[in-house]
Amino acid sequence: MKKWNELVPGAVVLEAGSSLKFKTGSWRAFRPVWKEDNCIQCLKCWMFCPDMSVTVNDGKRGDFNYDYCKGCGICALECPGKKGNTAIVMEEEGK
Amino acid sequence: MAKMVAITGNEAVANAFRQINPDVCAAYPITPATDLMQRFAGYVADGEVDTELVLVESEHSAMSACIGAAAAGGRVATATSSQGLALMWELLHIASGDCLPIVMPVVNRALSAPLNIHGDHSDAMYCRDTGWIQLWSENAQEAYDNAIMAFRIAEHMDIRLPVMVNMDGFIISHSIETMEFLDDKKVKDFVGEFKAVNPLLDLDNPKSYGPLILTDYYHEYKRLQHETMGRVKDVVISVSKEYAKLSGRSYDLFDSYRLDDAEIAIVVLGSAAGTAKDVIDEYRDKGIKAGLMRPRLFRPYPYLEVADALKHLKAVCVLDRSDSFGGYGPVFMEVSSALYQLGGGPKLFNKIYGLGGRDFMPSQVEEVLNELGEIASGSPIKLVKDYLGVRE
Numbered sequence: 001m002k003k004w005n006e007l008v009p010g011a012v013v014l015e016a017g018s019s020l021k022f023k024t025g026s027w028r029a030f031r032p033v034w035k036e037d038n039c040i041q042c043l044k045c046w047m048f049c050p051d052m053s054v055t056v057n058d059g060k061r062g063d064f065n066y067d068y069c070k071g072c073g074i075c076a077l078e079c080p081g082k083k084g085n086t087a088i089v090m091e092e093e094g095k
Numbered sequence: 096m097a098k099m100v101a102i103t104g105n106e107a108v109a110n111a112f113r114q115i116n117p118d119v120c121a122a123y124p125i126t127p128a129t130d131l132m133q134r135f136a137g138y139v140a141d142g143e144v145d146t147e148l149v150l151v152e153s154e155h156s157a158m159s160a161c162i163g164a165a166a167a168g169g170r171v172a173t174a175t176s177s178q179g180l181a182l183m184w185e186l187l188h189i190a191s192g193d194c195l196p197i198v199m200p201v202v203n204r205a206l207s208a209p210l211n212i213h214g215d216h217s218d219a220m221y222c223r224d225t226g227w228i229q230l231w232s233e234n235a236q237e238a239y240d241n242a243i244m245a246f247r248i249a250e251h252m253d254i255r256l257p258v259m260v261n262m263d264g265f266i267i268s269h270s271i272e273t274m275e276f277l278d279d280k281k282v283k284d285f286v287g288e289f290k291a292v293n294p295l296l297d298l299d300n301p302k303s304y305g306p307l308i309l310t311d312y313y314h315e316y317k318r319l320q321h322e323t324m325g326r327v328k329d330v331v332i333s334v335s336k337e338y339a340k341l342s343g344r345s346y347d348l349f350d351s352y353r354l355d356d357a358e359i360a361i362v363v364l365g366s367a368a369g370t371a372k373d374v375i376d377e378y379r380d381k382g383i384k385a386g387l388m389r390p391r392l393f394r395p396y397p398y399l400e401v402a403d404a405l406k407h408l409k410a411v412c413v414l415d416r417s418d419s420f421g422g423y424g425p426v427f428m429e430v431s432s433a434l435y436q437l438g439g440g441p442k443l444f445n446k447i448y449g450l451g452g453r454d455f456m457p458s459q460v461e462e463v464l465n466e467l468g469e470i471a472s473g474s475p476i477k478l479v480k481d482y483l484g485v486r487e
Contacts, residue, residue: 004315009255009323010194011308011316012293016301 024051028071030090034063038087045075045088099275104235104267107274108174108200108260109134111242113144114282117198118169118289121149121160125179126212127264128202132174154179158186165195166304168294170246172197176264177204180218184225190257191226192320193304194292196249197257199227200242203365203416204264205451213452214264216364217417220425226320228258228327229394231364233350236274238262240344241391243277246286247334253326255292261393263366263416265452277342285341324395331392348397350389351404353379357386359467360405360441362430363414364390367448367455371414374460385464390426398433405434408441409471412463414483416449423480444476448483459483 008014041061046054053069055062076088102110105127112120112135120139122132139148149164151157157173165171175183180201190197201219205211219229230245232238238260245258262268277285293302308316328348339345352372354360361371368389378385388404390396405411411434415424423431427445434440446463449455462483470476 001311002315004318005322007312007315007319008293009319010293010304011192011306012194013303013306014293014300018303022307 023067024070025067028066028069028093030071030073031066031093032064032069032071032073032075033089033091034061035085035087035089038082038085040080040082040087042080044078044080048074048078050074099273101271101273102235103130103269103271104232104238104262105131105202105269106134107235107239107276108242108262109138110276111239111282112146112172113138114277114279115170115172115243115246115286116144116283117146117172119147119149119161119164119171120173121151121157121164121171122173123151123154123157123175123179125154125176127204127214127268128174128176128179128200130268131200131202154182155186158183158190161197161199162186162190162193162195165190165197166193166294167296168291170250170289171195172199174200174202176202177206177212177218180222181206184222187222187225187227187257189305192316194255194323195257196246196255198242198245198249198260199257200238200260200262202264202268203261211451212264214266214268214366215416215450215452216261216425217450219259219261220417222259223394223425226256226324227394228256228324228331229392230258230260230331231389231391231393232260232262232267233366233368233389234274235262235267235270235272236344237346238267239274239276240338240342240346243282243286244331244334244338244346247337248327248330250289251330251334252290252292254323254330256323256327261365266366275342281341285338327395328392328397346391348390348392348400349404350387350391352387352389354386354388354404356384358384358409359464359471360386360388360408360411361414361460361463361467362388362390362405362411362426364393364416364426367414367416370455370457371460374457374464378464383464383468385467393426393429396429396433398429398436401430401433402437402440405430406437406440410442410444410467412467413443413445414463415445415447418447418450427480442470442476444470444478445480446483447480453484456484
């Protein structure tokens with residue numbers, strides 16, 4: 001931990017992409033769980049996620065990145081699912 | 096060549112802005128500061144400056160735009176008064192916390208309610224803990240001089256902090272006084288080219304302003320801010336000395352008037368000091384050793400220097416043109432804190448005067464000096480805080 005006289009005045013962050021170091025996953029009270037069988041790969045969850053916590057490789061959705069997911073539930077709300085079965089379920093943490 | 100003119104304080108400061116030609120000014124009109132930025136907007140319209148003038152929808156937006164422009168890497172200024180300053184309040188902390196050297200004349204005016212447009216110091220006094228440097232002016236000349244020096248102080252590499260230049264609403268802003276302008280070139284050379292620190296528009300070196308800092312570092316950042324404020328005093332002294340060479344006008348952390356050999360003294364901010372000095376001269380003619388201290392740098396407050404300048408006095412009265420309801424006047428609180436460290440300084444009391452633009456008359460100064468004389472000769476202080484010029 002830095003001392004007060006080692007800090008940048010104005011709390012300016014002098015490097016790009018430093019939010020990667022700030023893992024906000026611990027804020028989560030509810031965890032989104034991906035049910036691959038019900039996923040139609042529409043990528044709405046990826047579009048709406050405010051924390052870029054839906055991983056996508058080669059145009060295909062992968063699992064959540066729980067390091068940054070705050071559990072806001074937007075993905076679960078937006079998920080159309082398959083034939084009425086949602087592909088994202090919110091489960092309470094610690095249960 | 097410098098020229099003498101008869102001019103209002105607002106026009107004087109608008110001219111300082113014209114000479115400095117800031118990169119960005121974002122402003123919203125409010126009496127009595129309206130006229131200042133209106134005149135400056137005229138210079139923009141006439142092409143006398145190439146400032147980008149951002150006409151916003153409120154003072155909250157004005158200060159927000161100033162913060163953005165300053166973080167982007169520009170020299171930035173605005174002006175406001177009273178409710179406008181109040182609406183800026185949450186942004187003032189961001190400007191100082193982000194170390195953005197914004198210059199803002201505050202044309203001091205009373206706060207609502209009841210609604211009042213006239214001069215008192217309530218607006219700036221409630222901002223004294225925002226982390227802004229506060230300079231105070233006695234007249235149009237000093238408002239102009241302080242406005243020019245404010246850019247050098249704000250932009251000094253040892254501090255990089257925003258500066259408020261205070262001037263009494265109407266009494267300074269709208270009264271015509273004689274004063275002297277410096278040549279445009281002299282001002283431009285004195286202020287110099289703006290040097291940005293960590294500008295957002297340096298796209299090759301991306302950076303972020305205003306991060307979330309929680310329990311692990313916030314305390315350290317505030318400690319750092321205190322340290323930076325501690326360096327302001329020396330910067331103000333050195334910039335003022337350099338300005339004195341240029342202008343022939345000397346300014347210190349405070350103005351001491353017939354104080355060195357005085358036995359009683361008044362401490363008062365702003366334009367009221369001029370009235371008080373006249374009465375002090377009359378008392379001196381009668382053989383009464385009266386003096387005056389007029390604070391110029393109020394934030395950071397120079398506690399040690401104030402204590403040193405007042406320690407030899409028998410009695411001091413601090414006049415406040417703003418009030419802290421349920422507390423003493425804000426200037427009194429500072430003088431009192433400064434003198435306490437002496438462990439037995441002069442007797443001290445507080446008078447609230449001139450609220451909402453109530454005229455400050457020579458008879459009120461006489462009343463205070465007479466009371467000071469009695470207290471200096473051993474009479475007890477009746478009320479530590481009382482009101483001057485109020486109907487009873």
